[in-house]
Amino acid sequence: MAINKENMVKNDKQQPIKQEDNQHEPVESVNNVPLELFANLSTPKDPVRVQHPELKKIADQVPELDVDGFRDSLQLKNATIKDKDYSRGVVSIITIIANHYEYEFGQSNGIGYLYVDGYWQKISDDQLFELVRFTAIKSKVPVRVYDRSEWIVYTIKELLSRGRRSSENPDTETTIINFKDKTVFIDKYGNIKVNDHNKDDFIKYKLNYNYDPEATCPKWEKFLTQVIRKPNDRGRAEFEKDPSNDQIDYDTIKVIQEYIGYCFSKSFRFEKMLICTGGGSNGKSVFFNVIESLIGKANMSTLDLASINIASLRVGMENKLVNFSSEIGNTKDLNFDLIKKIVSGEPILINPKYLQPYETRTYGKLIFNGNSLLQRVEHSTAFFRRFIIIQFLVNIEDKNKEYNLAEELRKELPGIMNWAINGLKRLNSNKTGFTKSKQVDRTVKEYQAYMDNVHHFLSEFNIYPAPPLKKENKKWVELDGSEIKQENDWKTIELYDESEILTRQFISLSELMSKSETFFYENGYKKISNKELKRRMFENWGYDFYKTRNGQMLWIYAKDKVHFQSDYEVLTPQPEPPKPGKPQKEELPF
Numbered sequence: 001m002a003i004n005k006e007n008m009v010k011n012d013k014q015q016p017i018k019q020e021d022n023q024h025e026p027v028e029s030v031n032n033v034p035l036e037l038f039a040n041l042s043t044p045k046d047p048v049r050v051q052h053p054e055l056k057k058i059a060d061q062v063p064e065l066d067v068d069g070f071r072d073s074l075q076l077k078n079a080t081i082k083d084k085d086y087s088r089g090v091v092s093i094i095t096i097i098a099n100h101y102e103y104e105f106g107q108s109n110g111i112g113y114l115y116v117d118g119y120w121q122k123i124s125d126d127q128l129f130e131l132v133r134f135t136a137i138k139s140k141v142p143v144r145v146y147d148r149s150e151w152i153v154y155t156i157k158e159l160l161s162r163g164r165r166s167s168e169n170p171d172t173e174t175t176i177i178n179f180k181d182k183t184v185f186i187d188k189y190g191n192i193k194v195n196d197h198n199k200d201d202f203i204k205y206k207l208n209y210n211y212d213p214e215a216t217c218p219k220w221e222k223f224l225t226q227v228i229r230k231p232n233d234r235g236r237a238e239f240e241k242d243p244s245n246d247q248i249d250y251d252t253i254k255v256i257q258e259y260i261g262y263c264f265s266k267s268f269r270f271e272k273m274l275i276c277t278g279g280g281s282n283g284k285s286v287f288f289n290v291i292e293s294l295i296g297k298a299n300m301s302t303l304d305l306a307s308i309n310i311a312s313l314r315v316g317m318e319n320k321l322v323n324f325s326s327e328i329g330n331t332k333d334l335n336f337d338l339i340k341k342i343v344s345g346e347p348i349l350i351n352p353k354y355l356q357p358y359e360t361r362t363y364g365k366l367i368f369n370g371n372s373l374l375q376r377v378e379h380s381t382a383f384f385r386r387f388i389i390i391q392f393l394v395n396i397e398d399k400n401k402e403y404n405l406a407e408e409l410r411k412e413l414p415g416i417m418n419w420a421i422n423g424l425k426r427l428n429s430n431k432t433g434f435t436k437s438k439q440v441d442r443t444v445k446e447y448q449a450y451m452d453n454v455h456h457f458l459s460e461f462n463i464y465p466a467p468p469l470k471k472e473n474k475k476w477v478e479l480d481g482s483e484i485k486q487e488n489d490w491k492t493i494e495l496y497d498e499s500e501i502l503t504r505q506f507i508s509l510s511e512l513m514s515k516s517e518t519f520f521y522e523n524g525y526k527k528i529s530n531k532e533l534k535r536r537m538f539e540n541w542g543y544d545f546y547k548t549r550n551g552q553m554l555w556i557y558a559k560d561k562v563h564f565q566s567d568y569e570v571l572t573p574q575p576e577p578p579k580p581g582k583p584q585k586e587e588l589p590f
Helices: 053-060 067-073 083-100 126-139 149-161 217-228 250-262 284-295 312-319 336-344 404-412 413-429 438-451 451-460 508-520 531-539
Strands: 104-108 111-116 119-123 175-178 183-186 192-195 273-277 321-325 348-350 356-360 367-368 385-390 463-465 483-485 502-509 546-549 551-559
Touching: 053 083, 053 111, 053 126, 083 104, 083 126, 104 119, 104 149, 111 149, 119 438, 119 551, 126 149, 175 413, 183 413, 183 546, 217 250, 217 284, 217 404, 217 413, 250 367, 250 385, 250 413, 250 438, 273 284, 284 367, 284 404, 284 413, 312 348, 312 356, 336 348, 336 367, 385 438, 438 451, 438 483, 451 508, 451 531, 502 508, 508 551, 531 546
Parallel strands: 273 367, 273 385, 321 367
Antiparallel strands: 104 111, 111 119, 175 183, 183 192, 348 356, 463 551, 483 502, 502 551, 546 551
16 A cells, blocks of 8 residues: 555644645655555654654654565565665655655765755754664664664665765856745856756755845945944044945945855855954944844854864854854964965865764855954965955944844845845956955055064064165165155055155165064064064065175165164175276176
C-alpha cells in the first residue's frame, strides 16, 4: 500500500498531509524503493524529540514499521537484514517524507544542508543525529543497531550523499541576491536578471523582504546627509536637520553605498574592511540597526577581532554575508596575517568541535562599529590599505533625536537595497575601486601616523619626504638653502599645511638612527631595529635613501636645516674637477 493521505500520521498537533499541497509529480519510488512497499504503517505513540523545526515536521510523519514490513519494503524476502539495509531503509523513509514537503538534503564541503522555502539551511550533525535516531526507533530498527553511533554516522553520510552538492568554486563575477520572493542576478556589467528560487543555485541565505525594483529610500538618504559631514576646524561636524550641500560629504556617502553593495558580492577583489567610529549620539547605532535589518540577523555573524582569532569560533562566519560587530574587541593577540587573508577572500581554517578542521572561502565581508580603533596594528602599508574608516563626527542633541528613526528607516528596506545595488554597480565600473574620498583617505593616513612611533619621531624634527631624485640628474644636487614650494609628485598624503615653505637637504642615516634610539627611550616607545626603522620610512612614509661619498643619506624636506649635533653639518658631495686630457665620468648620486 502506498504512502498517501489515508495512512500518513494523524494527531492533534500535526495536520494530515494533503495531496493537493504537493505540487510535484507523484513520487513512485525513492532510491529504487517502491512506495507501495512501505505497508502496514501505524501511528507513532512516542513524543517527537527532534528540535529543528523542519526536521521535526519530517519526524512527526515517521511511521512505525515492524520487522516483516521493513524486510518487505527493502525487497529482502526471507534474507537477513544487515546493518546497511537498515541504513538504506531509514534514508528512504526520511527522503520520502522530505520530498512531500518539498525539502531536499544536500551537502557542501562535507556539511549537511536542507533546502527549505527558497534557500539551503545548514543542518548540524547533532540535528541529523536526532532525526536518524528517532526514525530508526520508530521504524523498529533493533537497539543493537541504532544504539551504535558509527551506524548513525554512516546513515547520515548515506542521506547526504544522495542529495545535491554545491560548487566549491562559485562564480565571483556574478552577484546573487536572494530576496523573499525572487532571486536577483547582477553581472559584472551591471545587468540585472530576476528568477524564481531554484535549488540548483544552492543559495544559503534569504532576505526577509521582497524585491521591488521601483522602491526608493528618501529618508535613508537624508539620514546619511545629516550624519556624514565634513569636519570643521575642531575636527567635529555640525548636525543639521536640513543639511546644506556645502557641508555634506557626498564622496564618503558613496563609499558607504558601494561597500554595502559589496557585502552581497562573492568577490573580494577590492580587499577592504569597513570600520565606523565616533563617540556617542552621532547616528552610528541607527546605521548599525538598519544595515542589520537590511542583511538580516540570520545572515550575519557578530565576532569581534579577538574572537575571529579562534578557529573554532570562525565556524559562525561560514556562509554569512557579513561579520558585523558592534565592538572591535581586545586586539592584544591579533593575528594580522589572518585579518589580511579574510579581507582578501583567501582560504581560512575552520575548526568545528568534534570534527576535522577544513579550509573555506565562503565567509562574508568585515564591518566593525566602535567608539575607538584598533590599539595594536601591523606597521605596513599592506595592512592599512585594507581599511575604510568612516568617522561619524556629528553630536546629535536630545532635542534633535528621533528615537523611532531606525524603525522608520526599516520601512524603506527594498529601496535601501536598490540604493546598495546601485553602489555595487558603480563600484564594479570604477577602474580604481571605491570612490575616492579625501576624508576617508586622510583618516586612514592619520590613523597610521598616530599608531607609528617612527612617524612621531620624524614629526618631532619636522622632517618630510622629498620628491625622489631623477636618474637623469647626473650631478649632485646643490643644497644652497634655496626655498621651494612642495611639488605634486610626493609619495604620500601630506599631513601638514600646504602653504609651508620647505628646504631640501640630505641628512646622515646613521645620525638619524642614533637619534631615534634616544627619542624612543625618552618617550617610552618600544625600541625597533634600524632595519625596521628604514623599512617604515621607505614603505609607509615615502622617504628615499641614497649612497653618497659621506655614507648613506636620507633625502628630505624640512622647515629648517636639520642638525642633530651642534658640530655636525650636512655636506653636499661635489664632483672632483676633471684632469686635463682625460674625460671625467659623471657620477650618479645613487
